[in-house]
Amino acid sequence: MQFDTKIGRIAAAAMALGAVLFGATVTPAAAGTFGKWHFRDGQICFQDHGSIRWDGTTATARWNVADVNIVSRDSCTDRPRNMVIDLKTYDDPRDYACAKTASEGNDYSWVYVSKNGVRTASWAPNRMTIWINTTQSLAPRCSATSSMRAHLLTHELGHAIGLDHPPAGSPVSVMRQGSWSVVWPTAWDLANVNTLY
Numbered sequence: 001m002q003f004d005t006k007i008g009r010i011a012a013a014a015m016a017l018g019a020v021l022f023g024a025t026v027t028p029a030a031a032g033t034f035g036k037w038h039f040r041d042g043q044i045c046f047q048d049h050g051s052i053r054w055d056g057t058t059a060t061a062r063w064n065v066a067d068v069n070i071v072s073r074d075s076c077t078d079r080p081r082n083m084v085i086d087l088k089t090y091d092d093p094r095d096y097a098c099a100k101t102a103s104e105g106n107d108y109s110w111v112y113v114s115k116n117g118v119r120t121a122s123w124a125p126n127r128m129t130i131w132i133n134t135t136q137s138l139a140p141r142c143s144a145t146s147s148m149r150a151h152l153l154t155h156e157l158g159h160a161i162g163l164d165h166p167p168a169g170s171p172v173s174v175m176r177q178g179s180w181s182v183v184w185p186t187a188w189d190l191a192n193v194n195t196l197y
Helices: 005-022 057-063 136-142 146-160 187-196
Strands: 043-047 069-073 083-090 099-103 108-115 118-125 127-133
Touching: 057 069, 057 146, 083 146, 099 146, 127 146
Parallel strands: 043 069, 043 083, 083 127
Antiparallel strands: 099 127, 108 118
């Protein structure tokens, strides 16, 4: 999901105004580029709606080795949190994708974070949704085994917290497309999260 040109210009003007009003260093955080933004400091709640097949407890724990705090709950309603990652499923045999991660509509806000003593303002999503395609035609290549499901959810959680697919020639990563043998975040993935958080 990319900002269209008009929204991009509005966001750029808003960031410049924020810098003038708040005296903060402004870093653009384009949604959909995954790697340019991050959630507010504090707890991120991943709600799996009680799913047994797509249980997020282990996947969130693996990302928590980095400087990010994600908790997995059946529901995030009435739970203390700064941001929410929602798990939803859909069944579309025409869609070739195993899963997608996107922000919820236009639910964005200014995020002020401190990294290495520098206060930074970013335009970031308040809520991300991981969409898992449960169509039977994709099951053999997307979700046939518990290892495949763990990889898929871990990979999409990486997108939800701000990581992109790595460039060619980069180290082994759960974020690499088609890297089904890598189930959990690698040291390189965790270092990239630490750069964001």
